[in-house]
Amino acid sequence: MTKVLYITAHPLDDTQSYSLAAGKAFIETYKEANPDHEVIHLDLYKEYIPQIDADVLNGWGKLRSGKSLDELTSEEKAKVGRLSELCEQFIEADKYVFVTPLWNFSFPPVLKAYIDAVAVAGKTFKYTEQGSVGLLTDKKALHIQARGGIYSEGPAAQMEMGHRYLAVVMQFFGVPSFEGLFVEGHAAQPEKAEEIKQNAIARAKDLAHTF
Numbered sequence: 758m759t760k761v762l763y764i765t766a767h768p769l770d771d772t773q774s775y776s777l778a779a780g781k782a783f784i785e786t787y788k789e790a791n792p793d794h795e796v797i798h799l800d801l802y803k804e805y806i807p808q809i810d811a812d813v814l815n816g817w818g819k820l821r822s823g824k825s826l827d828e829l830t831s832e833e834k835a836k837v838g839r840l841s842e843l844c845e846q847f848i849e850a851d852k853y854v855f856v857t858p859l860w861n862f863s864f865p866p867v868l869k870a871y872i873d874a875v876a877v878a879g880k881t882f883k884y885t886e887q888g889s890v891g892l893l894t895d896k897k898a899l900h901i902q903a904r905g906g907i908y909s910e911g912p913a914a915q916m917e918m919g920h921r922y923l924a925v926v927m928q929f930f931g932v933p934s935f936e937g938l939f940v941e942g943h944a945a946q947p948e949k950a951e952e953i954k955q956n957a958i959a960r961a962k963d964l965a966h967t968f
Contacts (some may be wrong), residue, residue, distance in 0.1 A: 759794040761787070762850040762866055766801045766868040773856060776903035777941045780856035782958040783938070786965035799848070801867040806843070806882040808870050827961040840874045847875040852968070853898040853932075859908065861866060868959045872926055881930045891931020898927050898935045899959065899968055905944025938964060 771777040787881050788796055807813060816833030820826070826834060838963055847853075853855040857864040881889050900923050908917040920937050927935040940957035 759791070759852065760850045761796045761852045761854065763793055763796055763854045764799045764801065764846065764856065764868075764871070765798070766855070766865045766871075768802050768865075771849050773959065774858065774903065775943055776856050776858050776901055778954060779940050779957040779961040780854070780901045780905070781940065782853065783899075783961035783968075786962040787968065790966050797846075801865075801871055805839055806867055806870045806874060807839050809840075809873050810836070812836050813840065832882075843871065844880050845876040848893070850879060851896060853917050854968075855895065855898070855900045857900070857902050857919060859902055859904040859917065859919050862916050862918045863922065864902075871924075876926070876929075882905045889929065891929055893900075894931040894933060894935075896932045897968070898923075899938065899964070900924075901938045902936070902940070903943075903957075904939060904941035907945060908943050909939060909941060935968070936964070 764779070765780060767777050771781040784798075786795060787793070808947060812830070812832045812926055816837040817828045818961070819833070820837070824837070829837065855868070857868060861926045878884060881893055882888075882889050887890050900920050902920055904917070906913060908914055918941075924935055924937075929949045938957070938961060940953060946953070
């Protein structure tokens with residue numbers, strides 16, 4: 758069975774967020790078109806996503822030195838265990854849908870913490886004498902991103918780092934197909950905001966049939 762991870766990183770809901778509105782339209786249409794696929798929603802603002810801190814680094818160090826999981830502190834065990842769960846879930850999925858706003862030229866920090874959780878040598882990539890090699894070569898990914906301004910062209914295009922970062926990460930993981938669906942300009946052109954939103958929803962529904 759095809760497994761899809763629908764990964765959202767926004768503190769509001771689809772009635773307030775342009776990215777989540779497009780994301781909801783996409784995933785609902787996708788489910789209708791693919792009723793036999795399993796869709797798992799990861800709301801990163803509601804999930805426990807440990808940051809890589811001293812507990813994690815110390816826990817990993819103990820495991821690499823040959824200690825068992827039971828020899829870790831309770832904090833180390835909880836965080837290391839959760840990071841492992843997130844990584845395994847990511848590897849088991851066939852498709853990824855990331856839904857984010859553009860915040861300060863990037864995305865909310867909780868998504869960076871999630872990427873850190875799944876970027877694990879030997880799991881999603883490996884090191885070789887020729888350099889790093891991605892291991893997720895049979896996956897595909899989509900990023901639905903809302904941008905209040907216009908970042909698809911002109912000087913501002915070089916300032917956008919959220920989608921470009923995810924593109925680099927997906928390439929690093931070996932994911933051969935990575936698409937972007939952008940909702941942009943609604944803050945810069947508030948009189949066209951609803952039109953921009955509805956156009957994005959329509960495009961999201963269309964894309965759901967081919968993703």
